Amino acid sequence: MNVKKTYIQKKIMTLSIRPDSVAFDVRTDRAGVAKHGGITALFLGCQVNPDLWVPVKKLIWDESGYRMGCVAGVKQAIASSRLWQNYFGLSPIDRISITSSIPPVYACRMPLDRPQEMPVNLPDLGLRADLDDPIAYVARSGGYRQKDDLDVFPELEPDRDGCYRFFFGLSGLHLLADERWLKDTVRAGDRLIVQGRGAIHQPTGNPIGSVPGYIQALVTEHPPNVTLQIEQVNDAFFTKRKLLCSATCRDFTPFTSALYLPIGDLDGNR
16 A cells, blocks of 8 residues: 555656746747637646546636636546546646746746757747747647656637648657658658557558547547648657648537536636
8 A cells, every 4th residue: 555655656746847947928928919820728638548538737828827727537537547636636626727927737848948949849840940939839749748648739720711730740650660661651741540549651551650649539529520641751859750740620629528628717707
């Protein structure tokens, strides 16, 4: 019993966020209320176990600051895992956090205290090298950290065609050992098929990697209305940056099911 308790405590410490992360003040944010290129909010997702991914938090902002709260998916995380019960149970799940800077659980997934990483990595994410927008950065990078099972994904405004287009990388690239195959065979514009979390390279039928949890959820909920393709093949060091992929959603609004609804009054009296 003590061994199990110690493990949970250590895991929670691993998941905890440094309080001294550099603040990103909305009042000096260059993108400001211009919604960061169509991004209206950031969700936090949680891989509870190998078979269960759920959204757990949502972050919104305006000129007055940032508001963060849990969404309904957190209840599944708490019910399914003692670890996440302890992690998310540290405060009431209906509590709304209001701050002038990005909350640490999001900020630690952005290069706020490592600005030199931005111009190096932005082209691999399909963004301009001179873009100074950590929110746009993390919306595409996923904000992954080596020692936890949380990820970031955006809520978007529709484009001029009424579609929602998400950009993401693949994890666990199965064909990474054969760099020549990747460079010689995979092309921008190639379609992907999702089976479970697996991404299948449609032109060859080869499994090529794993999609983020939120992409799997979109495909599972609206299979005929989500189109996936490769946008860029990058000469990147990190696995998740080797391929930049996109998911285009048509004829539905993403993240409107019950799991994504805030538990507390996130909008408040703004």
